[in-house]
Amino acid sequence: MNVSDSEMIKEILIENNDEVTENIDEADVLLFNTCSVRQHAEDRVLGRISNEASRKSKKRNLKIGVIGCMAQRLGDDLHKINKNIDFVIGVDQYKNLPKIIHKKRVKDFTETTVNNSEVYENIYPIHSGKFNAFVTIMRGCDNFCTYCIVPYTRGRERSRNSEEIIKEVELAASKGFKDVTLLGQNVNSYKYEDVDFAELLKQVNEIDSIKRLRFVTSHPKDLSDSVIKVMGESEKICEHLHLPMQSGNTDILKRMNRGYSYEHYRGIITKLRNKMPDIAITTDIIVGFPGETEEQFNDTYNAMKEIEFDYAFTFKYSPREGTIAAKYTDQIPEEIRLERLQKLIKLQEEITLKKYRSKIGTIQELYVEKVSKKSDKELAGRTRDFKITVFEGSQNLIGKFVKVKIVDAVGWTLKGKLIE
Ligand code: SAH
Ligand code: SF4
Secondary structure, eight states, X not given: OHHHHHHHHHHHHHHTTOOOOSOGGGOSEEEEEEOOSSHHHHHHHHHHHHHHHGGGXXXXXXEEEEEEHHHHHHXXXXXXXXXXXXXXXXXXXXXXXXXXXTSSOOSSEEEOOOOTTOOOTTOOOOOOSSSEEEEEOEXXXXXXXTTOOHHHHHOSOEEOOHHHHHHHHHHHXXXXXXXXXXEOTTGGGOEETTEEHHHHHHHHHTOTTXXXXXXXXXXXXXXXXXXXXXHHHOTTBOSEEEOOOBOSOHHHHHHTTOSOOHHHHHHHHHHHHHHOTTOEEEEEEEESOTTOOHHHHHXXXXXXXXXXXXXXXXXXXXXXXXXXXXXXXXXXXXXXXXXHHHHHHHHHHHHHHHHHHTTTTOEEEEEEEEEOSSXXXXXXXXXXXXXXXXXXXXXXXXXXXXXXXXXXXXXXXXXXXXXX
């Protein structure tokens, strides 16, 4: 979401005749787009701001701005945390950025007014990925999972006009993008007038030169049968779904306010696999949520064994000030959270390798993205189910679709042999 927001912000600035530079030495303004989802993300960006602030001694007019969820969450306090920060701009105020960065003096400036109807219409971002375009279809979140800061920083859920979304995808297609990812905190609850998410998927699927279509993030409580049906029927929708489970224990899920049981989650996986036998499923898991007992953790461990995700993003619970779970008195000690995390990572590594190995001997379509990092004779691309695959081939294949036969799986990379 932040990558996508940064692309949009670049477009806002460029329209105002500002220039974006990849060379930090040239910059007159540094913008830090920040994430608040875990404390670790906030600590890292504060460290980064401190490092870059030393540039002010060489360039007196250099301005430093903080944007994104941390700006929204901390507002004025950020000026106290680091005196080198000139301005703090919240997530609904990006249209004011050009005006603010051109102020003669912007010291200790903060603008974090909430605007729950801002969807940044009529801004068509310059997608920075070469082959995949991220298209935001909705902003905010109303789910209030008890651990999560997002509804507080990003505000109320609102969907963009579907015609605007289609226009943005068509524009990306006309610039040569063939792979599109629709973005939102909970894409399954997309609704604009009479267009719901299933209908939006159908409409994007119709756009001629788009060859691959993905979407994140899906919420298990809202992933409807009609979306599963469209996924099965639309040739462009890739056989890959990211479906955060968070926990394999229903009591913990209830305490997280997730709105589904483990059995419901398991049922969705069965439906998906029945419709799309080759579908890759990835997930997010939180360990050490307040009150999580050893048995409840084991339920998550066993659920991961049972379901066999292709990949899992596993996180230690991080208390976020202002959320309900941060107030629970039964917080889990750091050592136990870490121990549980390590157990899950180890288990998932084994499962991921098994999943990748099961692809050996199959024929896969790749969208070739680049020369491989390890060898310039090899190219790297992604399968429809999102697995990075390397194969020997000439560089003129970059940007093309090819067929390869999978011959090996090393770590999280498949090796293929070009056949077409
Ligand atoms: N809207 C998406 C993603 C939100 S944030 C969804 O509902 O899935 C991405 C992931 O960060 C979440 O899925 C969750 O696993 C993790 N996360 C969110 N808040 C967290 C916290 N306080 N501590 C640890 N992980 C957290
Ligand atoms: Fe956070 Fe839950 Fe909303 Fe995802 S659905 S952004 S985890 S509150």
